[in-house]
Amino acid sequence: xxxxxxxxxxxxxxxxxxxxxxxxxxxxxxxxxxxxxxxxxxxxxxxxxxxxxxxxxxxxxxxxxxxxxxxxxxxxxxxxxxxxxxxxxxxxxxxxxxxxxxxxxxxxxxxxxxxxxxxxxxxxxxxxxxxxxxxxxxxxxxxxxxxxxxxxxxxxxxxxxxxxxxxxxxxxxxxxxxxxxxxxxxxxxxxxxxxxxxxxxxxxxxxxxxxxxxxxxxxxxxxxxxxxxxxxxxxxxxxxxxxxxxxxxxxxxxxxxxxxxxxxxxxxxxxxxxxxxxxxxxxxxxxxxxxxxxxxxxxxxxxxxxxxxxxxxxxxxxxxxxxxxxxxxxxxxxxxxxxxxxxxxxxxxxxxxxxxxxxxxxxxxxxxxxxxxxxxxxxxxxxxxxxxxxxxxxxxxxxxxxxxxxxxxxxxxxxxxxxxxxxxxxxxxxxxxxxxxxxxxxxxxxxxxxxxxxxxxxxxxxxxxxxxxxxxxxxxxxxxxxxxxxxxxxxxxxxxxxxxxxxxxxxxxxxxxxxxxxxxxxxxxxxxxxxxxxxxxxxxxxxxxxxxxxxxxxxxxxxxxxxxxxxxxxxxxxxxxxxxxxxxxxxxxxxxxxxxxxxxxxxxxxxxxxxxxxxxxxxxxxxxxxxxxxxxxxxxxxxxxxxxxxxxxxxxxxxxxxxxxxxxxxxxxxxxxxxxxxxxxxxxxxxxxxxxxxxxxxxxxxxxxxxxxxxxxxxxxxxxxxxxxxxxxxxxxxxxx
Amino acid sequence: xxxxxxxxxxxxxxxxxxxxxxxxxxxxxxxxxxxxxxxxxxxxxxxxxxxxxxxxxxxxxxxxxxxxxxxxxxxxxxxxxxxxxxxxxxxxxxxxxxxxxxxxxxxxxxxxxxxxxxxxxxx
Numbered sequence: 001x002x003x004x005x006x007x008x009x010x011x012x013x014x015x016x017x018x019x020x021x022x023x024x025x026x027x028x029x030x031x032x033x034x035x036x037x038x039x040x041x042x043x044x045x046x047x048x049x050x051x052x053x054x055x056x057x058x059x060x061x062x063x064x065x066x067x068x069x070x071x072x073x074x075x076x077x078x079x080x081x082x083x084x085x086x087x088x089x090x091x092x093x094x095x096x097x098x099x100x101x102x103x104x105x106x107x108x109x110x111x112x113x114x115x116x117x118x119x120x121x122x123x124x125x126x127x128x129x130x131x132x133x134x135x136x137x138x139x140x141x142x143x144x145x146x147x148x149x150x151x152x153x154x155x156x157x158x159x160x161x162x163x164x165x166x167x168x169x170x171x172x173x174x175x176x177x178x179x180x181x182x183x184x185x186x187x188x189x190x191x192x193x194x195x196x197x198x199x200x201x202x203x204x205x206x207x208x209x210x211x212x213x214x215x216x217x218x219x220x221x222x223x224x225x226x227x228x229x230x231x232x233x234x235x236x237x238x239x240x241x242x243x244x245x246x247x248x249x250x251x252x253x254x255x256x257x258x259x260x261x262x263x264x265x266x267x268x269x270x271x272x273x274x275x276x277x278x279x280x281x282x283x284x285x286x287x288x289x290x291x292x293x294x295x296x297x298x299x300x301x302x303x304x305x306x307x308x309x310x311x312x313x314x315x316x317x318x319x320x321x322x323x324x325x326x327x328x329x330x331x332x333x334x335x336x337x338x339x340x341x342x343x344x345x346x347x348x349x350x351x352x353x354x355x356x357x358x359x360x361x362x363x364x365x366x367x368x369x370x371x372x373x374x375x376x377x378x379x380x381x382x383x384x385x386x387x388x389x390x391x392x393x394x395x396x397x398x399x400x401x402x403x404x405x406x407x408x409x410x411x412x413x414x415x416x417x418x419x420x421x422x423x424x425x426x427x428x429x430x431x432x433x434x435x436x437x438x439x440x441x442x443x444x445x446x447x448x449x450x451x452x453x454x455x456x457x458x459x460x461x462x463x464x465x466x467x468x469x470x471x472x473x474x475x476x477x478x479x480x481x482x483x484x485x486x487x488x489x490x491x492x493x494x495x496x497x498x499x500x501x502x503x504x505x506x507x508x509x510x511x512x513x514x515x516x517x518x519x520x521x522x523x524x525x526x527x528x529x530x531x532x533x534x535x536x537x538x539x540x541x542x543x544x545x546x547x548x549x550x551x552x553x554x555x556x557x558x559x560x561x562x563x564x565x566x567x568x569x570x571x572x573x574x575x576x577x578x579x580x581x582x583x584x585x586x587x588x589x590x591x592x593x594x595x596x597x598x599x600x601x602x603x604x605x606x607x608x609x610x611x612x613x614x615x616x617x618x619x620x621x622x623x624x625x626x627x628x629x630x631x632x633x634x635x636x637x638x639x640x641x642x643x644x645x646x647x648x649x650x651x652x653x654x655x656x657x658x659x660x661x662x663x664x665x666x667x668x669x670x671x672x673x674x675x676x677x678x679x680x681x682x683x684x685x686x687x688x689x690x691x692x693x694x695x696x697x698x699x700x701x702x703x704x705x706x707x708x709x710x711x712x713x714x715x716x717x718x719x720x721x722x723x724x725x726x727x728x729x730x731x732x733x734x735x736x737x
Numbered sequence: 738x739x740x741x742x743x744x745x746x747x748x749x750x751x752x753x754x755x756x757x758x759x760x761x762x763x764x765x766x767x768x769x770x771x772x773x774x775x776x777x778x779x780x781x782x783x784x785x786x787x788x789x790x791x792x793x794x795x796x797x798x799x800x801x802x803x804x805x806x807x808x809x810x811x812x813x814x815x816x817x818x819x820x821x822x823x824x825x826x827x828x829x830x831x832x833x834x835x836x837x838x839x840x841x842x843x844x845x846x847x848x849x850x851x852x853x854x855x856x857x858x859x860x
Contacts, residue, residue: 511819511841512746519752519845526846528755551841558821569823 023098023113026105029076031055034107043098043113045090068100075102075109085116097121143209143238145172149225152176155233164219164240166212184208184216192221196234200225209238218245264357266298270317270345273298276352285359287332298355303336304328313343317353321345326360338364390486396443396479398422410488412458423484429454429462438469446471446479452489464493499565510554517547556700559619560683563707570711572611577642577661578603580614584621585640588629597632600639608644610661610734616708617732620716623701624665624728631693632669632725639666645731652719652729660714663730671722680718681706689722705730738856739763741782743773743799744817745791749840753786753817756849761856770794774802777809784855787834789818789825797832804833813855817848 017024023040027033033051041048046059056063056072063069071082082102089095097120101112137144137158143165144158154172162168167180183189188207195202201224208216223236258265264282266275278293286293286301299310304327316323322344329339340363342356384391385404390411393402400418408415411426418425428435430453441449448470455465466489472481521544523529525537532540562568581601585592592599628638645651645662656662672680676687684699691697709716713733720726740761744750745768758764765780767773769792777785777799785803789796796818803809813835818825821839829837835855838848 511821511839512749515819515840516746516748516752518841519749522844522846523752523755555842562822569827571823 021114023111023115025111025113026107026109027056027072027076027111028108031057031076031108033059039115040111040113043096043115071100071102072109072111075104079104085120087120140237142240143219145236145238146228147177147234147236149232149234152178155228164211164217164238165209171212182209184210192223196223196225206241218242261356264339264359266353266355266357268298268353268355270351270353273353282357285331285357286329292332301329302327303330304338317343317345329357337361390484390488392423392482392484392486394423394482394484396481398482400425401481407486410457410463410486411455417458426457427453427455429456442469442471442482443479446473446477455486463488463490465489466492496565499561502561506554506558511551514547514551514554517543518551521547553698556698556704559708560700560704563704563711568708568711570613570616573614574609575612575614575617577607577610577617577663580617580621581625581640581642581663584618584625587622588626591629592638595629595632595634595636597629597635598637600637600641602639602641602643604641604643607642607661608659608734610732612712612732616712620705620708620730621663623705624663624730627701628665628667628669628726628728631690632667636668636725638668640664641666651731652717652727654715654717654729654731656731659734660731661734663732664727666725666727668725671724671726672718672720673722677718677720681716738784739765739780739782740852740856741765741767741773741776741780741785743767743770743776743785743791743796744788745769746788752845753848756845757786757852760849760853768792770796770799773799777803777812778806781808782812784852785812785814786852787814787816787818789816789820789829797828800829800832800834815848815852815855 017037018039020037021039023043024035024037025033025040026035032053032055036044036048036051038048041051044051051059056069066088067084067086068088071084071086074080075082081104083100085097085099087095087097096115096117099114099116103110103112137156138160140158140160143161145154145161146156147154153174153176157167157169157172161172165182172180177183177189183192185208188205192202192205192207195205201222203222204220205222206218206220209219210216218241219238220241221236221238223234225232225234227233259280261279261281264285265277265279266282267277268275274297275293275295278290280290283290283293288296302310305313313323313325322342324340324342326338326340328336330336338360340358340360342358344354346352346354387404388406390407391402391404392400392407394400399420399422403415403418407413407418411418413425434451434453438449438451441447448468450466450468452464452466454462456462466487467484469482469484471479472483474480521540524532524540525544559568578601581603585599585601591597625638625640632638641662641664643662645656645660647656647658647660649656651662670689670693672687673689676685679685680687681702682699683703685703686697686699706716709730709732715731716728718726718728738761740757740763742750742753742757742764744753744766747768750766750768754764754766761783765776765782767776771793773785773787773791773796774794787796787799791799794802796816800814800816803812803814810833814833816829816834816837817840818829818837819840821842826837836851838851
């Protein structure tokens, strides 16, 4: 193009454009640079002179593809103005932004360029920053929302909001939180807003939000009022504390579990054994407050362990991670109690010792009791096992559950041969009726049974035995066991036999010479050998009297032997007690007359008949009356009375248990000293004053009388006052014999 | 009237003999159980005074034999013995003795009186 307007160059007026900040440039229709001012050259990164006369394509190879060229071309060819912001990447890689205004002029195009790189950079920075914030806003795990203060409408929410509450952004923006019922408790919202209005911010407000699906979520809500483009907005965040709450709840539960435990629980530092935590039970048990204990060490409360044992347990805990042991703890008040401790080593942020402390006072006491009762039982067992009688335990059917050692040695059967069977293994020698009677007493009447039986040893030899069997009843009164005690009385029987033999021997051997003395004296006195002079008669009477006395003594001995061997024979016959009293008094006529004693005999008229062994009554009366006579001083009085004593009547403090006859013998004698009263019926015993009164006496009379009355199921007792007299009472049951 | 005295102790039989000779016409003595039986048969007494503890045969045996003998069983027997136990007394009475005296406890005159009575009643 030859018509390049030189005017541009030549027109000095253009030079004024050089001072402009905007780039100005004229490109002719052949794309040659016709003019550019300094700013344009700067914008193009070229020397002003290097471009003039050159084409654009020449100077900027590849420019045809750029946006700028397209814009220029459009203006150049279409003859229309253009205005655009464009960036251009220079060959050195730098990018710059320009605002271009292109206008067609007759020569070509006029380009005005303004460097907007700075502005563009600032805009880009702002955009990036906004994007970052948005990303952060959305990436926050906490719920975030922006709400307008004036209308309460939600302006923006983040992704966590949607995730936490289930509402999408679109569902929420433009609505109020009230419309969405996000606050589970409206009152909470009011409180929240109140604080916000007052302080301009709320921090960690705990509340419950309601999700779209109706479920709730526990959050801490924080909010702050800020200005957004001149409008007051609330930026709020909500942190989901459901997990924290659960953890807190679990922790609380765990704590109350610990505190409700009846065992003491201690958490300790394994190095110092200082308490890190203790539960309520431990505080209660020890009497310390929790605060006190937390400043103490395990060693302060332990009183049952020395250093050696403690380090051995410590070593075990470190090695095995746990240990169980017993020791003693000391309470604040100083009392000591036994405990069982279970220790576990746990690793948390650091190692801890967890110990569970159980008070074993009761257990120890029980153990002690058990030990003692076991000991006691052992003693009983030993005693039973070692007893020299057979001891047999059977069930209610009589099946043997236990026998002691003696049972085996006496019967010759081993325990195994007896257990599980009945006692008929070695028994069963008695008539059938005997055993029927025995079972009736034991099983039906549930009463103890005693008898003398004959049993048989394993080798066939028989032996005499005394058995005592007692039923053991349960709570309902039913027989549960029988306990039998069996004693070998073969020896005792032999002794009995020997005694009987002695009785027989005595009666013959002693009585024969005595009879000779009696009879010959009697004949001499009676004149069979001729008349005796007074002196001779007196002497023979003395011999006869002494012989009679000896006969009485022999009779007494024999009575006692019979009583003691149980061989006393009872022949109950109707007895006329009045007559018997009279005869007995008659026997003592001599001393009665000599001492001038007043005798009073009072026998109740129409006395009911008494059936009793007459010899027994005779011996009793004889003893009581002769004693009364003997121990009553001269001119005294002896009163004998026989009367009826109906069942239930009370005589001198005693009640007649059945219809009886009462014989009482009262004297005004020397009496029985108080100290001797409980021994007066003892064999060979004589009261002190009686011995002084009469040195002759064998101390057998009252003993015998008492035994005899007992044999007749009667009672003998007395009332006495020393120096004043004694009354003996004999109560004889009428029908017992 | 004939009286047989069975008594091994001479010191006692002598007293009985002397006393009873004044009561009966004729008195015979036997010193043991066997003699008692033979004398009872040969002598045919009206009453027998019998001791129990005797050599050769006991008084109980003698009593049994006498009571089994048709000719002798009606003869009253009075036991005069120093066996004083109840069972002895019962046994002798059961075997047919008419009375029982424990020697040492009774005066000789009491026994003699009893025999006299028996003789009177058995006439």
